[in-house]
Amino acid sequence: MGSEDVKLFNFHASPFGQRVIWALKLKGVDYECIEEDIFNKSNLLLELNPVHKKVPVLVHRNKPIAESLVILEYIDETWKQYPLMPQNPYQRAHARFWANFAEQKLLVAARIARLSSGEEQGKAVNEAREAMEKIEEEIKGKKFFGGDKIGYLDIVIGWISYWIPVWEEVASMKILDPLKFPAINAWITNFLSHPTINDTLPQRDKMVVYYHSRRKEVSPS
Amino acid sequence: MGSEDVKVLCFWASPFSLRVEWALKLKGVDYEYIEQDVFNKSTLLLELNPIHKKVPVLVHASKPIVESFVILEYIDETWKQHPLLPHDPYQRAHARFWANFAENKLLYASFIAMVASGDDTEKALNVARDSVEKIEQEIKGKKFFGGDNIGYLDIALGWISYWIPVYEEVGSMQILDPLRFPAINAWMTNFLNHPVIKDRLPPRDDMVAYFHTRKKIVSPTYHDLMKYL
Numbered sequence: 001m002g003s004e005d006v007k008l009f010n011f012h013a014s015p016f017g018q019r020v021i022w023a024l025k026l027k028g029v030d031y032e033c034i035e036e037d038i039f040n041k042s043n044l045l046l047e048l049n050p051v052h053k054k055v056p057v058l059v060h061r062n063k064p065i066a067e068s069l070v071i072l073e074y075i076d077e078t079w080k081q082y083p084l085m086p087q088n089p090y091q092r093a094h095a096r097f098w099a100n101f102a103e104q105k106l107l108v109a110a111r112i113a114r115l116s117s118g119e120e121q122g123k124a125v126n127e128a129r130e131a132m133e134k135i136e137e138e139i140k141g142k143k144f145f146g147g148d149k150i151g152y153l154d155i156v157i158g159w160i161s162y163w164i165p166v167w168e169e170v171a172s173m174k175i176l177d178p179l180k181f182p183a184i185n186a187w188i189t190n191f192l193s194h195p196t197i198n199d200t201l202p203q204r205d206k207m208v209v210y211y212h213s214r215r216k217e218v219s220p221s
Numbered sequence: 222m223g224s225e226d227v228k229v230l231c232f233w234a235s236p237f238s239l240r241v242e243w244a245l246k247l248k249g250v251d252y253e254y255i256e257q258d259v260f261n262k263s264t265l266l267l268e269l270n271p272i273h274k275k276v277p278v279l280v281h282a283s284k285p286i287v288e289s290f291v292i293l294e295y296i297d298e299t300w301k302q303h304p305l306l307p308h309d310p311y312q313r314a315h316a317r318f319w320a321n322f323a324e325n326k327l328l329y330a331s332f333i334a335m336v337a338s339g340d341d342t343e344k345a346l347n348v349a350r351d352s353v354e355k356i357e358q359e360i361k362g363k364k365f366f367g368g369d370n371i372g373y374l375d376i377a378l379g380w381i382s383y384w385i386p387v388y389e390e391v392g393s394m395q396i397l398d399p400l401r402f403p404a405i406n407a408w409m410t411n412f413l414n415h416p417v418i419k420d421r422l423p424p425r426d427d428m429v430a431y432f433h434t435r436k437k438i439v440s441p442t443y444h445d446l447m448k449y450l
Contacts, residue, residue, distance in 0.1 A: 051322060051355060065314045067321060077310040089298040090284055096291045101272065134272060 006031035009045055009057040011038045012202045013210045015159030016068040017056035022155050023072050025196045027079045069099060072152060084152040098138060098145070099156040106131035106160070110175060114167035114211065115218045121173060128175045132184065140183045143190055150194060154187075161188040162201055170211040227252040230266055230278040232259045233423050234431050236380030237289040238277035243376050244293050246417045248300045290320060293373060305373040316366070319359060320377035327352040329449040331385055335392035335432070336439045341447060342394070348450050349396045353405060356381075361404045364411055371415055375408075382409035383422055391432045 006024070008031050010017035024031050036045050036055050048057045048064040058065045058074065065074050076084045085092050109127035116124060135157065139145060145153035164176055178185040191197055227245070229252050231238035245252050257266050257276050269278045269285040279286045279295065286295050297305045306313050327349055334345035356378070360366060366374035385396055399406040412418055439446075 060311075063311050065311070065318070067318055070314050070317045070321070073317065074310050074314040077313065089295050090281075090286070092298065093286045093291050093295040096294065097286075097288055100288060100291070 005061060007034055007059040008032070009034050009036050009048065009055050009059070011036050011055045013207050014038075014055055015163045018159060018162075018200070018202070019068045019155050020056045020058060020071050020075070021200050022150075022158060022197060023075045023084060025200055026084070026150065026155075027075065027082045029075070029079050069103070069156065072155065076152070084146075084155065086146070086151065095145070095151070095153045098135070098153055102131070102135060102157050102160075106135065110164060110167060113173055113175070114171045115215055117171075117219055121171065125173050125175060129177075129180070132175065132181055136181045136183050139187045142187075144187065150191070150197070154191060158191060158197065160184070161191050162204075163207075166204065166207050166211055170208060170215055226282060228255055228280040229253070230255050230257050230269065230276050230280070232257050232276045234428060235259070235276055236384050237275075239421070239423075240289045240376050240379065241277045241279055241292050241296070242421055243371075243379060243418060244296045244305060246421060247305070247371060247376075248296065248303045250296070250300050290324075290377065293376060297373065303370075305367075305376065307367070307372065316372070316374045316377075319356070319366070319374055323352065323356060323378050323381070327356070327381070329446065331388050331396055333443065333446050333450060334394055334396070335388040336436050336443045336446070338440070338443075341443070342392075344447075345450060346394060346396065350401075353396060353402055357402045357405050360408045363408075365408065371412070371418070375412060379412055379418065381405070382412045384428075387425065387428045387432055390429055391436055 006029060008017065008020055008024070010020070010033055012035060021033070036042060038055065041053060045055065045057065046053055048059060049055075049066045052066060054066070056066075056068055056071065058071045060074075060078070065071050072084065085095060106128055109124045109131060113121050113124035113128055144150050145157065160176070168174055168176070176185065176188075192201075227250060229238065229241050229245070231242065231254055233256060242252075242254070255265075257263060259276060262274060266276070266278065267274055269280065270276075270287045273287060275287070277287070277289055277292060279292045281295075281299065286292050293305065306316060330345050330349035330352060334342050334349055337345055365371050366378065381397075389395055389397070397405060397409075413422070
């Protein structure tokens with residue numbers, strides 16, 4: 001299957017697009033990456049994702065798939081090498097549950113925290129830490145959420161390892177306290193050390209600039 | 222597999238627990254129905270779903286699974302008869318996409334429209350109607366979202382056919398205009414007439430009374446919900 005078969009519409013600083021990149025790379029699937037300016041969206045993107053008008057969009061055999069978690073399941077069902085989801089239905093349900101949990105409870109709170117300040121930020125940081133506490137229990141005693149190998153849940157939660165430290169810097173806050181979350185911090189080290197993960201990370205200084213500007217837009221002080 | 226192997230913790234007026242029942246019934250899987258008082262949660266519920274403390278919970282071979290969409294996928298993977306999700310990965314992605322869309326865009330908007338007031342009601346109604354318009358395009362020309370048979374997306378969206386008319390009555394509003402959305406209205410009729418679905422709907426009068434009460438309770442603080450629009 002030639003690389004022209006798989007295209008990914010992405011934005012370099014998007015944690016959602018990064019998930020898709022990690023999944024494709026772990027499976028050794030070639031793809032063409034098309035960078036979108038999300039402040040000046042291309043007509044093509046708007047055609048491919050008319051409902052949400054967002055990245056990432058995966059296009060395979062000319063058919064678009066949107067929503068990163070939906071894309072991950074599609075990738076796992078289409079390319080069978082290096083399975084991301086566990087085989088057993090109960091384990092799969094477990095992975096999906098925690099993916100949704102991190103998305104609803106941690107991601108939302110962390111985003112609010114990186115854009116706000118004062119009391120609002122404090123509240124969001126607390127919510128993010130509460131969510132982290134539960135995730136800490138899940139990773140205790142394991143190298144990866146997937147066990148010995150990186151799996152679906154590692155890819156879904158993986159943004160924590162690289163995006164949260166950037167957001168902490170930009171918004172002068174702390175969520176990932178290594179004393180409080182030793183297991184997550186150990187997992188982060190393992191995750192970021194994996195060559196495939198490490199190889200495709202966006203440039204940190206570009207990300208810091210981007211997230212600073214997002215924060216300034218919302219709270220100019 | 223005896224019925225004691227499968228239990229579902231439900232609440233009679235919850236569209237989420239009814240989805241799970243629909244899926245099990247379509248597959249002919251016996252289960253024990255355990256009603257929960259969601260305003261006075263049982264120790265059992267809190268033990269089985271400590272993180273969210275919500276229904277539905279499916280318990281199979283003593284293991285709990287929570288979150289209705291996660292449960293639907295578990296059911297489809299565990300009992301292979303009457304497949305709910307399509308076979309083809311692209312069709313599966315399509316079904317999952319639209320299930321998430323309705324959950325994020327229509328579910329909250331329709332409830333908020335019922336409990337809000339003034340301009341906020343209008344705002345919520347617009348979001349709801351825009352969502353319905355997109356879903357209308359998806360069902361055009363099809364008997365069910367799943368094709369000739371009820372599938373995953375019918376089950377995920379099925380609440381629309383029964384809960385939204387109740388919200389419309391309680392909120393004195395209209396979302397599912399039959400002139401504007403003929404395809405969805407046709408689908409609603411097909412869906413509600415399906416023997417498995419028809420058999421298992423909560424009494425409408427009880428639903429109307431229940432949501433009148435919810436409206437009274439939630440209305441004073443509905444502003445907290447506006448962020449979900």
